[in-house]
Amino acid sequence: GDGSHMRNFLHAADAARAFDAVLHGGTVGHIYNIGTPFEKTNLEVVRDLIKEFGLADQEEKFISYVKDRAFNDVRYSIDCSKMLEELGWSPQISWEEGLRQTVAWYRDEANISRWPNYSTGLTAHPSLDQHAQQFVNAMK
DSSP: OOSOOEEEOOOHHHHHHHHHHHHHHSOTTOOOOOOOSOEEEHHHHHHHHHHHTTOGGGHHHHOOOOOOOTTOOSBOOOOOHHHHHTSOOOOOSOHHHHHHHHHHHHHOHHHHHHOTTGGGGGOOSSSOOHHHHHHHHHHO
């Protein structure tokens, strides 16, 4: 694709706090969509990651455009306003801070040693291409 597909992002700690808000403040039988209206394009995410690794001056080296999956959705969006309005919950961790924490987690050898096959989760669909492999290697 061209990187324009939009996705919503929510830090795992914020998701846990949202579940806690539903558990302790939600109404039995009601449905609460946990999410956030915060969106980024796939290309913005990649650029933010490259910047976080201090490689912004080499951006073109790490970005390649691949064919979209068949039936790939351009945007996933849910209405999470009930969480915000009824339960007063909102995300506490900014995109930038969450990204910093996530990168730090992957850079910590102790974390990686507990997940020996972590790199399979970083595999681009349908396979890890040369540019993505360079990025994974730069993380080490």
